[in-house]
Amino acid sequence: MPKTGPDTTPEADAAPAPAVSVLGQNQYGKAEVRVVRVVREGAVHHLRDLNVSIALSGALDDVHLTGSNANCLPTDTMKNTVYVFAKEHGIASPEEFATRLARHFVTTQPSIHRARVRVEEYAWDRLTDPAAGPAHSFARRGGETRLAEIAYEDGHWQVISGLKGLTVLNTTDSEFHGFAQDPYTTLPETHDRILATEVSGRWRHTWTEDTHEAPDWDTSYRETRAHLLAAFAGTYSLSLQQTMHRMGSRIIEHRPEIAEVRFSLPNKHHFLVDLAPFGLGNDNEVYYAADRPYGLIEATILRAGHEARIPVDHSNL
Amino acid sequence: MPKTGPDTTPEADAAPAPAVSVLGQNQYGKAEVRVVRVVREGAVHHLRDLNVSIALSGALDDVHLTGSNANCLPTDTMKNTVYVFAKEHGIASPEEFATRLARHFVTTQPSIHRARVRVEEYAWDRLTDPAAGPAHSFARRGGETRLAEIAYEDGHWQVISGLKGLTVLNTTDSEFHGFAQDPYTTLPETHDRILATEVSGRWRHTWTEDTHEAPDWDTSYRETRAHLLAAFAGTYSLSLQQTMHRMGSRIIEHRPEIAEVRFSLPNKHHFLVDLAPFGLGNDNEVYYAADRPYGLIEATILRAGHEARIPVDHSNL
Amino acid sequence: MPKTGPDTTPEADAAPAPAVSVLGQNQYGKAEVRVVRVVREGAVHHLRDLNVSIALSGALDDVHLTGSNANCLPTDTMKNTVYVFAKEHGIASPEEFATRLARHFVTTQPSIHRARVRVEEYAWDRLTDPAAGPAHSFARRGGETRLAEIAYEDGHWQVISGLKGLTVLNTTDSEFHGFAQDPYTTLPETHDRILATEVSGRWRHTWTEDTHEAPDWDTSYRETRAHLLAAFAGTYSLSLQQTMHRMGSRIIEHRPEIAEVRFSLPNKHHFLVDLAPFGLGNDNEVYYAADRPYGLIEATILRAGHEARIPVDHSNL
Amino acid sequence: MPKTGPDTTPEADAAPAPAVSVLGQNQYGKAEVRVVRVVREGAVHHLRDLNVSIALSGALDDVHLTGSNANCLPTDTMKNTVYVFAKEHGIASPEEFATRLARHFVTTQPSIHRARVRVEEYAWDRLTDPAAGPAHSFARRGGETRLAEIAYEDGHWQVISGLKGLTVLNTTDSEFHGFAQDPYTTLPETHDRILATEVSGRWRHTWTEDTHEAPDWDTSYRETRAHLLAAFAGTYSLSLQQTMHRMGSRIIEHRPEIAEVRFSLPNKHHFLVDLAPFGLGNDNEVYYAADRPYGLIEATILRAGHEARIPVDHSNL
Structure with missing residues (x-):
């Protein structure tokens, strides 16, 4: 049975003014739904391994203000x-799967006006060669996690792809x-250092309307990843900012389906050890x-x- | 020596158009500077334990575009x-310390127009009673981490306080x-469940100008935390949304120095175990x-x- | 259907000799069963929150050698x-609960000769005073995790209690x-430093037989924890080894139910910052x-x- | 200045008996030394990336009992x-590097009688082909971490190699x-399930004496890893125990330099989702x-x- 008395306050309490507060942006959903989808093509199996998080917004004031869940x-x-x-x-791709989910919630629930679906995908490598017989064994690749974030509202799409956890290093x-x-x-200048970072990147697609054909998401991901790696490896660096800018601009130059790129790159410092106390260079x-x-x-x-459009802070710091 | 040849591309390469890309928002800084400050008041010692992250913005296009670090x-x-x-x-408080740092960078570096300083604070409890003699022993409290984010630009402040990692439960x-x-x-309705969450909250202060007196940050934090806990414990809940709204509105009602509150609350599900297969309720x-x-x-x-003003997504999902 | 052909090897394959390998120690079980038990004493609720891991050993060669699960x-x-x-x-205590489980598996499953049950317990603090009315709201304490490991074999018990994650510091x-x-x-000597560690400790009880009365486990835990903290705070330290030894010997001196203590203490270095480059001490x-x-x-x-009897390495490094 | 008064106890205190406690096994050292070693072979660079933890034992009672650090x-x-x-x-290999360190401490410090050195190695893949020109760019592989633990005492070696974090799955x-x-x-039987685990394995080498030639550590690691993967992929499984046994016995059969294998394999459950409520199989x-x-x-x-000889519990649960 609901409490009837007032709640107690940690200090002397004045009667609160009515309507002093207003409900702002709100969203709710299920986070981190872990789904593994197997496709059996005879003895050759395929799998996709996702972590799906859904956030819905709309005519939801009542649940906040009165607890009505209607x-x-x-x-x-x-x-x-x-x-x-x-x-x-x-699951054809993270983006395709998330798009289907987002459209479903907005078009079937009258109270839901916006859906945002985030997906992490974990890659697996085959342990055995499909050409050699049964192929149903896999090892998780480790390294980076592929990311996708789809938002759907008023019939328009916003698709952000990306990755995190890709650690790269130039000696x-x-x-x-x-x-x-x-x-x-006090920092001394250096003319030859290790440059290392753990890439967290997001890129927004130009595609926003159902009336246009969507990109081939897997190809776009593979090529975008290849370009950022090629720019990291191929840039003679005077600052991590310069390398990062080349990674982003190369993607823009070569991938017309991408409108915007955002990187958050920790400079993973590798300091030269001072061996002079031991008589060594x-x-x-x-x-x-x-x-x-x-x-x-x-x-x-x-x-x-x-x-x-990509939010400025996608790191937590 | 910088490379002179073109970088190679992962696919057949067309000559990129000039100036196809534009540099957008950018920032840089040192993240996670761990500082412990001891104050010795005779045999009674005090300490504050912070993790400080700085991000600066301004006239920094050159470092991205040409690698000039001037x-x-x-x-x-x-x-x-x-x-x-x-x-x-x-370190009088996380907010005071971060404010001093942010002001310093903007006012002493002509190229820096905006500074954002984030602080995590870890709380310590005394192991020995100062009244009983020497008091220099502490245990780290665990539980929540106190947060502060200060931004300074054009002579105006934005101060967001908060916490993360505060796990609470009603039986x-x-x-x-x-x-x-x-x-x-398929979810059945329930009329008596455990409600548990790990509170991640941020609250923005109304204070923005040096010409006004800043709040007592430690008192504000302590009281705001107490109000959100009192609302969690004292609300008969028909949904986590309703409880969350009461946590925020109670802060707004009682703490005039707060303009805005944002919560990200995972519903830490505690499911009733079905004991019927064993003949038990x-x-x-x-x-x-x-x-x-x-x-x-x-x-x-x-x-x-x-x-x-508080960004909508301060979780990673 | 099981494969009939030989498995392929990553190198040129010689016919393996029969019985070249022997099965040694083995155990199996369910790890990390998360159980929260609520007791309702009128409006005052109590809870215990455990993570339980079970490992059983016995006449289990067949499941390894032939896949028979009988x-x-x-x-x-x-x-x-x-x-x-x-x-x-x-759940009266982690030790009591684990003891009941271990006895059950050994005495009801003929093939099981030894049971080891490990428990982590997470502590919760009340948010509201039971004297003041309803008391069903809690905050998770954070800080250390209480540990218990019970082994049962041939009618004898081995009970190890302990904790991990208790961070302490002397200024x-x-x-x-x-x-x-x-x-x-190259390390300089120091005559005044911060001493900090994250205590991981285990202590074995003398109790091994059902014919003797078991200790009051909760009292034993509370008092043992208090002694190790008192020794950390009260010892003037010439090395972390010396402080650690005092923590253990004090427990042995004051708690007759304890036969053995093992600590793994990281020296959480707090280095004095060199401020001389800035003209400061x-x-x-x-x-x-x-x-x-x-x-x-x-x-x-x-x-x-x-x-x-406590294994030497209970850290992973 | 050391305290002279007695430390206080959390309860009524009886005079402790002298010499009630005895110092047992003890060890100390530096943990998690992160070293990256680059070798420059013209424009082609090589690197090894280690995390080294050292633990020494010997005539160290004084530091525990009196605080003398002599x-x-x-x-x-x-x-x-x-x-x-x-x-x-x-750094020719983790084992070779750890062996050199262990020998050094035991043979140069009279008080040190035993050295144990643990190494984690992180693998990196090249981003650019050495045949194509400069090759100094790398991506961290992710996935498993290679492990080595070397102990040296009384002129004898014990070498345990291994890995952790290798996640594999059969559909x-x-x-x-x-x-x-x-x-x-209540568990139903199943005749077709996903089998997945995150391999944590250790294998002990037969090599113990300097008078014998040591194995080629890198070849041994590569081949042992290949055999455990081949056994995982090639075994038709009636239980995870059976698969694990085949992984270990295959290593013993094919790698004569290995005396003993230990696995700790979590059964990473992949449950079939019940789609019957939605009219679907x-x-x-x-x-x-x-x-x-x-x-x-x-x-x-x-x-x-x-x-x-490999300790039974190398998981923490």
């Missing part, structure tokens, strides 16, 4: 829908000097991989004529 | 500044029923604490007349 | 048993000097809390006349 | 030694039925990847005539 589809139902759709439609062709100085600056051979603190370098690179 | 203060210098300021000014006075249904709905006594998936409930509660 | 109780059944026992018997009364030196030693006020590497100090302290 | 080489010195040895001798050719049942058993296509609880299956497989 407009509130349970998050448990969203979970069920993920599994039913995986069965009925398969040379990186310098850092000529920087600004103030009374607290280092010769750029022995490094200490530091944990904290680290530089954090972030930027958006846009296709000319497009507006920025 | 406007780029090294992130190593930011780290040094944290330690020097801890020595010279002490009763929580129901969930009368919800919307569709063909994928459960009587709301035995629960399975589930990991994934989980509901995720998020909202902004505003003081009437104020605009929302 | 002696193999499913791990799913172990999970069910945890929930049924929580309902029927409640003074710690020195480190007079140490051994070799050509690679430090005065033991500003410290950098380092992550890696760290000292790791481990020892067993025994009651005279008892043998060591 | 026999105690600082852990900071161990860290320095890692870096000096990386420079002077390079078919796995059954589980015919198991023991008790009143708490599943057809082994849609799975829910569960987190907790999980089965945990562990065993030692020995070469006939050899004794077990």
Whole structure:
């Protein structure tokens, strides 16, 4: 039975003014639905392994203000829908699967006006060659996680693809000097350092309307990833900012389906160990991989004529 | 020596159009500077334990476009500044310390127009009573981490305080029923469930100008935390949304220094175990604490007349 | 249908000799069963929150050698048993609950000769005063996790209690000097440093037979924890080893139910920041809390006349 | 200055008996020294990336009992030694590098009688083809971590190699039925399930004496890993125990340098989703990847005539 008395306050209490507060943006949904979809093509099996998170918004004030759930589809139902759709439609790609889910909630629930679906995909490599016979064994690849975020509202799409956890390192062709100085600056300049980062990147597609054909999402992901790696490896670096900008601009130059790129790149410092106390030089051979603190370098690179839509902070720091 | 040849592409390469890409928002800084500041008041010691992350923005296009670091203060210098300021000014509160840092970078570096400083604070409890003699022993409290984010630009402040990792649970006075249904709905209604969440909350202060006196940050934090806990414990809940709204509105009602509150609350499901196969009822006594998936409930509660400024997504999902 | 052909090898294959390998120690079970047990005493509720892991050993060669599961109780059944026992018997303490489970599997399954049950317990604090009315709201305490490991075999018990994740710090009364030196030693001596560690401790009880009365497990845990904290806070330290030894020997001296203590203590280094480049002394006020590497100090302290039984390595490094 | 008064106890205190406690096994060292070693072969660079943890034992009672550090080489010195040895001798393999370190501490420090060195190695893949020009760019592979643990005492070696974090999955050719049942058993039998695990494995080498030639550690690791994967993929499984036994016995059969294998394999449950409420069959296509609880299956497989030496519990549960 609901309480009838007032709740107690941690300090002397004045009668609160009515309507002093207003409900703002709100969303709800089921997070981290883990679905593995197997396709059996004779003895050759295929699988896709996703972590799906759904967030819905709309005419939901009542559930906040009065606790009436009449407009509130349970998050448990969203979970069920993920599994039913995986069965009925398969998982062609994270973006395709998320698009189907987002459209479903907005078009079937009158109270839901906007759906945002986020997907993490974990890649698996085959352990055995399909040409050699049965092929149903896999090892999880590790390394980066592929990401997709689809939003659907008023009949328009916003599709952001990306990845996180891709750690890359150049052992040379990186310098850092000529920087600004103030009374607290003690850093020496360097003309040959390790440059390493764990790439967290997002890229927004130009595609927004059902009337246009959507990209081939898997091809777009594979090529975009290849371009950012090629730019990381191929850029002679005077700063991590410069390398990052080349990673983003190369994607914009080569992938017309991409409107915007955002990176958050920790500078994973590898410090040269000072071996002078032991009568030794280092010769750029022995490094200490530091944990904290680290530089954090972030930027958006846009296709000319497009507006920025990817949120600025996709790291937590 | 910089490479002179073109970088190679993962596919047949067309000559890229010039200026097809534009640099958008960018920021850089040192993340996760761990500083512990001790104050010795005779035999009674005090300490504050922070994790500080700095992000600066301004006239920094050159470092991205050409690799010129002339406007780029090294992130190593930011780290040094944290330690020097801890020595010279002490750490009165996370907000006060972050404010001092943000002002410093904007007012001393001509190329820096905006500074954002984020702080995590870890709380410690005394192991020995100061009244009983020497008091220099502490245990880390665990539980929630206190948060502060200060932004400074054009002479105006934006101060967001908050916390994360505060896990709370009601064993009763929580129901969930009368919800919307569709063909994928199988969830039974419940009139007595455990309600549990791990609170991640942020609240923005009305204070923005140096010409006004800033709040007592530690008092504000302590009282705001107490109000959100009192609302969680004191609300008879028909949905987590309703409880969350009461947590936010109670803060707005009682703490005039707060303009806006944002919560991201995972519904940490505790499912009643079905003991019927063993000839037993459960009587709301035995629960399975589930990991994934989980509901995720998020909202902004505003003081009437104020605009929302806290970013919508401060979870990663 | 089982494969009939030989498995392929990654290299040229010689016919393997028969019986070249022998099955050694083996165990199996369900790990990390999360159970929350509520007791309703009128409006005042109580809860215990456990993570239970079971490992059984015995006449289980067949399941390894031929895949016959005839002696193999499913791990799913172990999970069910945890929930049924929580309902029927409640959870008086981690040790009592684990003891009941271990006895059950050994005495009811002929093929099971040994049971080991590990429990993690998470502590919760009340948010509201039972004296003031309804009391069913809790906050998870954070900080340390209480541990228990019970083994049962041949009618004898071995009970190890403990904790992990208890971070403690002294701001003074710690020195480190007079140490051994070799050509690679550069560390300066110090006469006043921060001493901090994250305590991981285990203590074995003398109780082994049903014919003797078991200790009051909750009292024993509370008092043992208090003694180790009192020794940490009260010892003037010339090395972390010395402090650790005092923590263990104090438990042995004051708690007759304990036969053996084992600690694994990372030296959580807090380095004095060198402020000399900025014209400042430090005065033991500003410290950098380092992550890696760290000292790791481990020892067993025994009651005279008892043998060591706690495994040497309970850290992973 | 050391305290002179007695420490206080949390309860009524009796005079403790003298010498009631005895110091048992103890060890100390530096943990998690992160070293990256680069070798520059013209434009083609090579790197090895290690996390090294050292634990030393010997005549160290004084540091525990009195705080005298005369026999105690600082852990900071161990860290320095890692870096000096990386420079002077390079890193041919984790085992070779750890062996050199262990021998050094035991043979140069009279008080040190035993050294144990643990190494984690992180693998990196090249981003660019050495045949195509400069090759100094790498991506961290992710997936498993290679492990080595070397102990040296009384002139004898014990070398354990291994890996952790290798997640593998078969989509078919796995059954589980015919198991023991008790009143708490509700699990249905299955004749076609996903079998998945995250391999944590250790294997001990027969090599113990300097008078014999040591194995080629990198070849041994590569081949052992290939055999365990081939056995996982090629075994038609009636239980995870059976698959695990085949993984171990195949290594023993094919790799004469290995005396003993130990596995700790979580059964990473992938449950078939029940789609019947939605009028659908599943057809082994849609799975829910569960987190907790999980089965945990562990065993030692020995070469006939050899004794077990790898500790039984190398998981934490």
